[in-house]
Amino acid sequence: MGRPRTYTRDAVVEKAMGVFWQNGYKATSVSDIVRETGLNTASMYKEFGDKNGLFLEALEYYRGNVIGPRYQILVDNPNMAGVETFLRNVMTGAAKTEYKGCLMMNHLAQKHAISSDAAIQVGAFCDEIESLVKNALSNAQSDGDIGPDKDPAQLASFVVFCVHGAVLYGRHDTKKALISNFYDVIMRALRN
Amino acid sequence: MGRPRTYTRDAVVEKAMGVFWQNGYKATSVSDIVRETGLNTASMYKEFGDKNGLFLEALEYYRGNVIGPRYQILVDNPNMAGVETFLRNVMTGAAKTEYKGCLMMNHLAQKHAISSDAAIQVGAFCDEIESLVKNALSNAQSDGDIGPDKDPAQLASFVVFCVHGAVLYGRHDTKKALISNFYDVIMRALRN
DNA sequence: GTCATTTTAAAATATTTGTTTTATAAAATG
DNA sequence: CATTTTATAAAACAAATATTTTAAAATGAC
Incomplete structure (x- = not known):
């Protein structure tokens, strides 16, 4: 009972994620969030505790709803075919999305600009996706799809670096060219 | 005449660069700068105008004194040999320096966290180093050291991405392994 | 030694920004 | 309809942080 809220939690978190993604944690003020989400300041604090609390949820949302689906293919197909499809999806998808890098x-x-909780979450995220890729590459190695001399862990590092870093580095004009080139470069690094 | 200053401009800029490098612009307060450089607040404002003014000089210093020397080899040897030496230097050097990424x-x-002047300077920096690499790769192509089907511009993008992004992405534990692997991956991408 | 000049130290100011409070509005319950 | 509950709007508060000011200190010039 009581007065019904005018917002839905999920929509707020998603919009907040967009703001944090665009500006970075420190450069997003609570006013920015309030303006962009339409959420009331008091409601924000009641619902999420504080700015950091909302940021933590935004990170989680990003992991679950933006990145998660992308990596699902590697969960279903932890092998070379999965990796290839994954990379192709990422490269074509990345060319579409606006240039904001990886949240x-x-x-x-910006380690010093975020809470330690947030830093831990970022670290865990890196570990998680890297581990997914490494696992798939390990299986690929067992299947004989990549040479026995390769180190799946190092290659996984490289793949994640390319996938999550490419969009960050590329500026608007060069991004597409960069990405279109990446698939080949990465595949060559894996196969050769 | 007048009271002699207790600081030297260059030393201050260098130290400030270190702080900005470590924390990022927005997460560095003027108090941080004052504490780390030993410079007086008033002297800071007199000498550099404001926090942004000091940041701009720190960026310039970084370009001239940290990155410049690294790229000198490409100015002297704008060809495949230059690129190889450059990459080898970067990879061995990066493994030593502490993990702070590229300033x-x-x-x-963090575009929204810095002034437009600073953003312009960052963009110009990217253009400059990318152009140096591209030029060297173009010559390498003319020399027949990389295939005629390669696109020097795209490869340059990739090289700069790896060189300036690798250290950023790598966390302490994985950085060394990542970097040691990069030289081979990059060279393979160029050559193959 | 005093004066002019510049730096420095410390305090003061101003602004931004994170957070809390107070009063009002919109429902559900009995 | 009165009461209770929760959300909202707007203002108030508090803390951090950028910037300015004021007064004292350290030199060189006359």
């Missing part, structure tokens, strides 16, 4: 990676260079 | 690239994901 998580963007904050790697 | 410029770190701020690519």
Whole structure:
């Protein structure tokens, strides 16, 4: 009972994620959030505790709803075919989305600007996706799809670096060209 | 005449660069700067105008004194041999330096946190180093050291991405392994 | 030694920004 | 309809942080 809220939690978190993604944690003020989400300041504090609390949920949302689906293919097909499809999807998808980099990676260079809880979440995110890729590459190696001399862990590092870093580095004009080139470069690194 | 200053401009800029490098622009307060450089607040404002003014000089210093020397080899040897030496130097050097990423690239994901002047300087920096690499790769192509089907511009993008992004992405534990692997991956991408 | 000049130290100011409070509005319950 | 409950709007508060000011200190010039 009581007065019904005019917002839905999920919509707020999603919009907040967009703001944090665009500006970075420190450069997003609570006023920015309030303006962009339409959420009332008091409601924000009641619902999420504080700015950091909302940020933590935004990170979680990003992991679950933006990145998660992308990596699902590697969960279903942890092998070379999965990796290839994954990379192709990422490259074509990345060319479409606006240039904001990866929300998580963007904050790697801003460790001192975020809470330790947030930093831990970012670290865990890196570990998680890297581990997914490594697992798939390990299986690929067992299947003989990549050479026995390769180190799946190092290659996984490289793949994640490319996937989550490419969009960050590329500026608007060069991004597409960069990405279109990446698939080949990465595949060559894996196969050769 | 007048009271002699207790600081030297260059030393201050260098130290300030370190702080901006470590924390990012927005997460560095003027108090931080004052504490780390030993410079007086008033002297800071007199000498550099404001926090942004000091940041701009720090960026310039970084370009001239940290990155410049690294790229000198490409100015002297704009060819495949130059690129190889350059990459080898970077990879061995990066493994030593502490993990702070690239001061410029770190701020690519923080466009809204820095002044437009600073953003322009970061963009110019990217253009400059990319152009140096591209030029060397173009010559390498003319020399027949990389295939005629390659696109020097795209490869240059990739090389700069790896060189300035690798350290950013790598966390302490994985960085070394990542970097040691990069030289081979990059060279393979160029050559193959 | 005093004066002019510049730096420095410390305090003061101003602004931004995170957070809390107070009063009002919109429902559900009995 | 009165009461209770929760959300909202707007203002108030508090803390951090950028910037300015004021007064004292340290030099060189006359």
